[in-house]
Amino acid sequence: MEQPSPIDFYFDPISPYGYLASTQIESLAARYGRRVEWRPVLLSVTVLQVMGLKPVPATPLKGDYSRRDKNRLARLLGVPMCEPRHPDVSPIRALRAFLWLKQRDAAQAAAFARSLCARLWARGENISATEDVLDEAARLGLDVEAMRAGMESPEIKTLLREEVDRAVAAGVFGVPFFIVDGEPFWGVDRLWMLEHWLKYQSWDPKP
């Protein structure tokens, strides 16, 4: 029997909304027999370079809204959420390490991705430096020295750039972003609509 196509789940750990989605997507997918394909994207590329906008936290009105909104959404979803404690968090090393691990074990990489998001938004620890990333890997019992070498390799640096280019080519502009069966969804507030699609594969109200 043919496998149903996976849900492409695009994340950047710097996004609190991406973290919230990272806590929900696997159980949602499993309820409808779908696999989740975790894919990296960089908001610094999509928002700043491609769309020519400014970061949400630095956007008047919208920044204040999202700072407040993330907390009530977390409460509603029953997951922890903390305030940003580190200025200018960089996701680059974390996403390189994620891609390196994904080449070896996709399930471990997904768990590592969830853990990196939670490190920043549930525990308030940084993810920017190599040592931050490896500390998180150690918590999960991963091979830290192999990851250290792998995440710095030229191949992985190139792969992250290519993956972000592919995300942009697929129309991904925000985080979280989901694509399944060619249907794109932006935002953790669209999980209800993603679920409708997974249930009915139609946009009729109740087909």
Place this chain on the structure above:
Amino acid sequence: MEQPSPIDFYFDPISPYGYLASTQIESLAARYGRRVEWRPVLLSVTVLQVMGLKPVPATPLKGDYSRRDKNRLARLLGVPMCEPRHPDVSPIRALRAFLWLKQRDAAQAAAFARSLCARLWARGENISATEDVLDEAARLGLDVEAMRAGMESPEIKTLLREEVDRAVAAGVFGVPFFIVDGEPFWGVDRLWMLEHWLKYQSWDPKP
């Protein structure tokens, strides 16, 4: 007995998402015993001037997403939706006429607001010119000549500017935007969350 506070519903007829919300908000509010206070806002002020962004239709990737997304949301909500047929639609005269009518009859003004949104997005007719606005008023059996005089008065022009300033001061940046009991909600995709608030007045999952 004290009346529960109304839902402030901010709309700009140029937004397809605002139109979609305009078809839903009254029945949602009525289910929870709330009144809807229809309030004008101008995306040309909030998005361009206050946030310093560009219009969504002109934003790479996000523009394409919203053009597609509006159609599947309309289908899901069971309401008509058409493609934009008029470049550079201006909501200014429509919103002045709405405010003039609201001073006389808030319920009529809400019906007129819904009708203006549907004129643009369900029937594909323009709302920019005075004659467009008055044509819609005539469809509803309103006093067209009184509206013509009223919507051009200096007082109404000033009132629209003041209303938009008040919206910005309240944190309104997008359309549709809802505020109830001090809780702000942006987007037609947040109706589920607005409903949660109306039902429980809490962010606990099931209080």
